[in-house]
Amino acid sequence: MATSAMLDVGRQCNQSNCHQVDFLPIRCSCTAYFCRDHITPDAHECPTHVSSNTSSPSGAQPLDRCSLEHCEKPSLGAFAAEEAKKDALCTRCRLAFCAEHRYPDVHACTPSSGSEHTRENSKARALLTKHFGVGTAKTATSSSTPSASSSTSPKSVQVKKVEMMKMRHKxxxxxxxxxxxxxxxxxxxxxxxxxxxxxxxxxxxxxxxxxxxxxxxxxxxxxxxxxxxxxxxxxxxxxxxxxxxxxxxxxxxxxxxxxxxxxxxx
Structure with a gap:
């Protein structure tokens, strides 16, 4: 593999004295990328954080917390730029965690039903239905039994997964x-x-x-x-x-x- 290709994997932390290349870098509201150790505003002396604190200390909004039960640390999304908040979510369960708990194996992650794999399957089924009529009978059957579909709705499935995650940590x-x-x-x-x-x-x-x-x-x-x-x-x-x-x-x-x-x- 060429050296240039290898360098495109991940990003180097923007903290001047840090040389760590993070494969899951987070973009701060100041638009710079940082590793897990320097993403918090006080860790890299974030200029936007300082200016917002001095301008409205009493009206500051509380930071979003880590989704892991009993963890009071701010989530990574709390420090990310608005358009980059979704990139701070876990890629599998789509929940927000702090730097310490962001990896799937650390927070006993269960993939969300809205994952990329599920979305791709939905697109494939839609194409089959459009061009070959496949799946129309199944759709008609499912529409006649709303109670069954409601019990397996993405929201209810996600709630169950979060409850199971909490149970495992207790x-x-x-x-x-x-x-x-x-x-x-x-x-x-x-x-x-x-x-x-x-x-x-x-x-x-x-x-x-x-x-x-x-x-x-x-x-x-x-x-x-x-x-x-x-x-x-x-x-x-x-x-x-x-x-x-x-x-x-x-x-x-x-x-x-x-x-x-x-x-x-x-």
Missing amino acids: AVPADPKDKPASVPAATRLHVRVRVEDGEDERIFWLKKTTVAGKALDLLAAAMKVKMTSPTGLFVDQGGVDSNKLDNGSTLASQVEEGDVLRIRTL
Whole structure:
């Protein structure tokens, strides 16, 4: 690869004493590009930030915060020029994060239904319908059942994804021996756990390969349940008869991500 082509990848931070080439640079409202360490106005002595502060200190608007729960840092978009704010969003989930949490693997990113891949598929289906009539029958069927389409609308899907993201960040390991650094996120199963018919719950994660019997022991200990009588682990199905888990089978084969599990006396 030519040297000139290599230099076109990413941008060098505009901070005079920084030589870092950032592959996801953010443009500040002062129109210059900076790396994650120097994007904040005070880090590069942003002239627009200084002038706005001196002209209207009492009327300053609060900065947009990072979308990650419990993080109070400003999002990258808070410092970006108005036309560049969309470039500061995560390319997968389209949410705004601070410099520390902007990478998908750091904030347990789930792709948005409005991603580039989805838009391209929609364009392809539109062309098929226009030229070959493909998909017209499906459209007619879906229009007669609005309730089904509304439950899978992009907005509701995005809300569910954000809720799942929040749940993953609240979860703690059910097994004290498991450390987040040693168990990849892709191998974890996140569940809400309640006792008997109570509504108080805690959120845990376990390895997907954990068998239900061991999971019951770990969760009962974490929830401080004394198993003096035969006890089982059940999947709560929202008012419908719950399914008792097979103690000899893995959690991943019986439980979905985000399910509610109940510890019940048999």
